[in-house]
Amino acid sequence: MRYYDAVVIGLGGMGSAATSHLATRGVKTLGLEQFDPLHTRGSSHGESRIIRQSYFEHPNYVPLLLRAYELWTQLQSESGLDLMTITGGLMIGRPDSQTIVGSQQSALQHHLRHEMLTAKQIHERFPVLTPTSELVGLYEQNAGFVRPERCIQAHLARAEAAGADLHFGERVIDWTPSSTNSTTLVRTTRDTYETGSLVLAPGAWAPKLFKLDVSLQAVRQILFWIEPLCDPEAFAPDRFPIYIWECDGGVQFYGFPQHGPANDGIKVAIFYNEDPCDPDNVNPWIGDEFVQQIRSCLQRRIPCLSGRIVKAIPCMYTNTPDHHFVLGRHPRFPMVTIASPCSGHGFKFCSVIGEILADLATTGSTRHGIDMFSPTRETLTTPCSGVGY
Ligand SMILES: Cc1cc2nc3c(=O)[nH]c(=O)nc-3n(C[C@H](O)[C@H](O)[C@H](O)COP(=O)(O)OP(=O)(O)OC[C@H]3O[C@@H](n4cnc5c(N)ncnc54)[C@H](O)[C@@H]3O)c2cc1C
Secondary structure (H helix, E strand, O other): EEEEEEEEEEHHHHHHHHHHHHOOOOOEEEEEEOOOOOOOOOOOOOEEEEEEOOOOOOOOHHHHHHHHHHHHHHHHHHHHHOOOEEEEEEHHHHHHHHHHHHHHHHHHHOOOOEEEEEHHHHHHHOOOOOOOOEEEEEOOOOOOEEEEHHHHHHHHHHHOOOOEEOOOOEEEEEEEEEOOOEEEEEEEEEEEEEEEEEOOOOHHHHHHHHOOOOOEEEEEEEEEEEEOOOOOOHHHHOOOOOEEEHHHHHOOOOOOOOOOOOHHHEEEEEEEOOOOOOOOOOOOOOHHHHHHHHHHHHHHHHHHHHOEEEEEEEEEEEEEOOOOOOOOEEOOOEEEEOOOOOOOEEEHHHHHHHHHHHHHHHHOOOOOHEEEEEOOHHHHHHHOOOOOO
């Protein structure tokens, strides 16, 4: 049986980053992934993920975000890949909405540069957006998007270059701690490994692997690419920002500037849909109700995006009841570290979560503030609603 100082289960967004950080610290690391590299059956495909700093979810995320930006920038220059594009970002909603109040709170508390815009100013600056007069916007210059597939590719390449073993097409069936809790046995479809430190980053498969009595829910989300009815130049990344728009009732939809070939359409999606799924059996069918939902969001707010749907794909979130992450040492097995359930807003953090996972796996602690993500917090035991903020 082969021994590794660290074994990472799952080589998606979080696991590829953890493997990279562990291996570059000289830790003898094995990464295990059930599918091929960059597969499209988890949570990290679809070409782009929003990255932003004025974080409406909670101001405690901001220090992590600032470090995530630093690490993405470093990975970008080391890999030579175009990973992150800064376009500016616009949060839109009523002045008392969670999106506006929360973003403003994070911006003010952490002295982040931002501007408040009226509906008229939003329309003047970005003419394809037609907010009604009671809405406002918070614009931040440092927002943009990262390219998830390239980020994973860069982390995997960095891990391999630093000596990590990466096994694809090898599913972990189970893991069991030794009786003294000093090592863990990891049984896969091909082999059994022994490790001093196990990192679980299985994304939507977390409920099947965590051995934790908490409420986690994998949900299916749909990403759409729509042909604009106006000049697509209006969505060019040097003149159009990423945006999140909160409608009445708390429903948020979001979108990107054009970031693929011109005839690929403009990407948009609803932030939270309640569509629970089994990650091993995700329904590929995208029903009319999902199309109607996104159409009704866009119709009056971005009328130019009422064109043909060029493509639509499913992807999974792993939701927690409070929509905050789960990240820390396993409460029952101290040599096991867990991460992943990121409730649909985790990709931008992968670079820093990789660093945190490597800290926890090697020293048992981290300088980063992660208390609010504790796997033992009380809110994790209430049922997931699956709906937005
Ligand atoms: C539609 C959509 C839009 C999103 N938008 C944003 C956004 O704009 N900004 C943002 O920051 N975040 C966003 N997110 C969230 C973000 O993408 C996720 O938080 C992130 O990708 C999760 O990464 P992960 O590593 O946990 O999961 P994954 O990347 O899915 O990785 C988990 C891996 O574990 C593997 N695995 C599972 N079980 C086993 C096993 N038994 N053996 C071996 N391997 C196993 C899986 O195959 C998978 O590859 C979005 C997510 C979705 C779905």
